[in-house]
Amino acid sequence: MHFIFRFALVLSPILLLSPARAASPEDRYIAARDAAIAKLSNDNKINEAVDKAEAAARDELKGQLTAILSQPARPGFAHAQLNLDTLYKGDMGFGMLDGLRFDADTGRDGAKIGEKRADGSFVEPKAHIIVTTESLFTRWLHEHKTWWDKGSKNVPQQVDAALKFEGLYTQAISTDAAVVNFDDLPIAKPASATLAYGFLAGRTQDSFPDKADEVFVSALADGKMYVAYGEIEPAVQVPACTAIRTDYNQKADAAAEKLERKQISRQAYDKLGDLHQQGEDAFKRCFTERAPQQPAFAAATRQAQALLEAAIGK
Numbered sequence: 001m002h003f004i005f006r007f008a009l010v011l012s013p014i015l016l017l018s019p020a021r022a023a024s025p026e027d028r029y030i031a032a033r034d035a036a037i038a039k040l041s042n043d044n045k046i047n048e049a050v051d052k053a054e055a056a057a058r059d060e061l062k063g064q065l066t067a068i069l070s071q072p073a074r075p076g077f078a079h080a081q082l083n084l085d086t087l088y089k090g091d092m093g094f095g096m097l098d099g100l101r102f103d104a105d106t107g108r109d110g111a112k113i114g115e116k117r118a119d120g121s122f123v124e125p126k127a128h129i130i131v132t133t134e135s136l137f138t139r140w141l142h143e144h145k146t147w148w149d150k151g152s153k154n155v156p157q158q159v160d161a162a163l164k165f166e167g168l169y170t171q172a173i174s175t176d177a178a179v180v181n182f183d184d185l186p187i188a189k190p191a192s193a194t195l196a197y198g199f200l201a202g203r204t205q206d207s208f209p210d211k212a213d214e215v216f217v218s219a220l221a222d223g224k225m226y227v228a229y230g231e232i233e234p235a236v237q238v239p240a241c242t243a244i245r246t247d248y249n250q251k252a253d254a255a256a257e258k259l260e261r262k263q264i265s266r267q268a269y270d271k272l273g274d275l276h277q278q279g280e281d282a283f284k285r286c287f288t289e290r291a292p293q294q295p296a297f298a299a300a301t302r303q304a305q306a307l308l309e310a311a312i313g314k
Contacts, residue, residue, distance in 0.1 A: 041089040077102040097172035099132030127230030137225040177203035193221040211237035215304040228311040241286035248279025
């Protein structure tokens with residue numbers, strides 16, 4: 001009995017000093033990220049030393065995520081990069097999803113990355129895969145709970161609802177335009193996944209695009225969150241739906257012209273409502289109804305499924 005008591009006394013300081021409450025690898029990553037953001041964002045200078053400091057911080061964060069995620073190489077994709085465009089608060093691209101990003105090593109039709117196309121644009125990777133942990137993803141959701149200004153819809157805090165919110169993808173990836181969801185895709189959930197979602201997409205800085213030229217897929221599997229997106233060929237479009245929106249836009253322009261010429265009263269003009277928005281809403285309803293009947297929709301679904309399998313690796 002005395003032996004047990006003495007043993008407990010010896011053990012007590014050890015227990016007090018045990019690393020049970022030590023910071024987890026993810027805690028250390030978040031702390032390092034936030035420290036780098038604070039240091040760089042408070043430094044108003046832009047010079048070689050600051051650039052080197054940011055590069056060193058990015059290398060450190062990438063190394064930590066590489067150890068946390070332990071991701072294998074993916075055929076057809078380049079080595080993993082840190083999925084953070086910038087560590088400067090206020091810069092475009094700040095606040096992207098914490099994770100590693102794999103970029104396809106070729107562009108559409110196998111074109112070499114960086115080559116100049118006939119239209120003057122440059123070839124970019126045809127697909128991207130972002131990998132993070134479920135807990136880092138939920139932390140990121142919490143950080144983005146009020147990311148956009150008051151009055152704008154922000155990302156839901158439940159994972160399944162968040163994956164269906166198009167604004168999540170605008171905030172999570174490198175883009176200078178908003179991601180828009182045209183329609184859900186009937187992808188099959190991989191056996192290892194507890195959640196999976198896919199949709200037809202486009203990007204816009206103004207009005208809703210006429211065609212969907214990308215797919216986005218996301219999945220939660222084995223404690224990791226995968227978000228992948230890529231160009232599709234052919235794009236999915238429904239000319240009849242575009243014609244409906246064009247008709248509304250023409251009516252809107254005609255009404256505005258009549259108002260300017262005082263051919264109709266302000267009261268009559270206001271009674272028409274927002275014809276441009278009505279046309280956009282009608283286009284979306286039409287697209288949702290008719291797009292699944294297009295051969296390109298089935299092709300897009302297959303491409304999305306293949307991208308999801310490449311992301312999860314099974």
